[in-house]
Amino acid sequence: MAKFDLNDDSLVVIIGSGAGGGTLANELAQKGIRSVVLEAGKRFKMSDIENDEWKMFGKISWLDKRYVEGPARLARDFPNLPAWIVKGVGGATVHWAGVAMRFQEHEFKMKTTNGTVPGANVLDWPISLQEMEPYYEKAENKMGVCGTKATGMPYHGKSSHYKVVAEGAKRIGAHCEQAHLAINTQPRDGRAACQVTGFCMQGCRFGAKWSTMYTEIPKAEATGNVEVRPESMVLRIEHDTNGKVNGVLYADGNGNQHFQKARIVAVAGNSIESPRMLLNSASNLFPNGLANSSGQVGQNYMTHTTGGVYAEFEKPVHMYKSTVVPGIVTEWQDNDPTRGHLAGYELEILHLGLPFMSAFLNPGKSGWGRELADSLANYDKMAGFWICGEDMPVESNNITLHPTEKDQYGLPVPVVYKTDHINDTRMRNHAYARSKELFESVGAIKVNDLPPYPASHNMGTNRMSEHARDGVVNRWGQTHDIDNLFVSDGSQFTTSGTENPTLTIVALAIRQADYIEDQMKKMNI
Amino acid sequence: MNNDKKVKRPKNSGHRMSRRGFLAGSGATLVGGAAIFSCTGLFAANSKAAQKIGEESNKTLLRMARDVFPHDDLEDKYYQQVMAPLAKRAETDPELMELLTVGVEALNQESRARYGTAYLRVETEEERVVVLKAIESSAFFQRIKGDLMMGIYNNPEIWAKFGYGGSSWELGGYINRGYDEIDWI
Incomplete structure (x- = not known):
């Protein structure tokens, strides 16, 4: 495997190894472009x-100190855990449930669709669905998404959990379909078919679910063009006197600091760490942080509008004997303001095990007693369901740096x-009400509404915009301010869409790799 | 809960701090029900912790544990075994012992103020829940609640009683073991 010199300034340095960073590394590697991937977490084995x-939560989660602020219940229930993501090679693709849906056409142009939304900072994406379609196709093929033209792989079978919801949906006239999952239903691409362990979100023991941990990363390494350095926490991104980035200062697992020179830097640390790195890299030339002339770095933090709904029936369902997300009620995924809210939501059929159900059914200090x-x-x-709806970008929802408190790396603790x-709120209430109707139609004796839990979908804090004044990156994920600095993760998202973000992150990374190759050849970067 | 056959599972361990961090942090409607008086305590009677904390406090803690997550058909031993690691630590951790003894005192004080008697002698669950609700925000209550949540719902020994399967990969998942079976839909 490749080992590159710290002084090699011809490299692309990619920060993060998840859906964005891991994909970018492999795409570049296949084109012969060499990169170093700096991953803050460890490298885990399949075993x-x-x-x-809980074991996997403790083992793989990003548990570094963070603060959640704001009047939302999440800040009381989980004061130090805004996000439920992974610290390890593969990033959040180790934990994701595999739901791989394309954005809808209108979701790339929410400002045009709905006009100005009071109290929100809505903007159109500088790209369209039409432009993304070929990359979605490539992403579906790469990841192995079932039920798509790209793979020809059939859907998973209908689990008992799916059948209960599908019948409820039918009775209230709502559309329900099997989920497009990046989980093999047949052996494919050297990986096994799904065995239905029911633990997609704890990491797939069989590797049937796509994760950069055992797909993009080893493929990239096999080319000899990529060196992955786990337990490498980025402290700052440095730049030269011309304002071009020229390397990355990081701390290894023993706390020793290293400076890796770079021709190009791509940031893919998820929507809390990515803006945090740019803010932590403030300098005399860029006093507000790198690529932040717009003031939008860290702003417009989106998580999807979420919540949970769990119904109790008289007879067993055994929901855990299923892929975690066997199906989706898509009835309200469109943008229909007559419902009383803008944008759409999915009701994603999703199970938790008993341990997590006990923690999420009524999280926080009052979660005890006979009713629970x-x-x-039962x-x-x-x-x-897990409700997954489009989240309005609001400028004051943001990531900032704690004024005094530092973490184990000496970096200011992020405040979310x-x-x-x-x-x-209106969307979530609509989703709660429709869910109750659906479950009661099949005989639910009790329907529990769950508040949002720590976010696995984190988006928008380095958003993409047509104009430099409105956002951080252009249509290629290249920062408006610094030509050789890119953002390659979900923090690029201009708006959240209602769909789970991973497929779009991967499609954008494939597209970005093409652009980087082109710009390198032209010697523009 | 049902009585599915027990399946042997690996013992859990570790990550206590991170779990508590995750669980740190509020509203439930509580419904009273018949309470089963129990004459055993939370800590084993001959343990040092039981001797130190006193028999009365020991019984009070078990009553409290059963009121926090009441499962009437779950034997005392499951509640006791949740607290065993806590008891063990309290033997050598004066701060924890203080948290428990002062906590029980506060619980009884609250109980006497409301019902004129110690918590253990308050007859109905409904009334005891009022007392617990009053001390809900305390470090003592949250510690007991957190340990109980992990110890009961994360105990592989009793998952089968709740109809939860636990680890399945070593059994080949559910692909050939009834993932699609349901007889009432």
């Missing part, structure tokens, strides 16, 4: 993956401010 919710215990005693008779826009 580290266990079917145990009685519901948990665990095997539950079916439920997140609260609902009124549209989010």
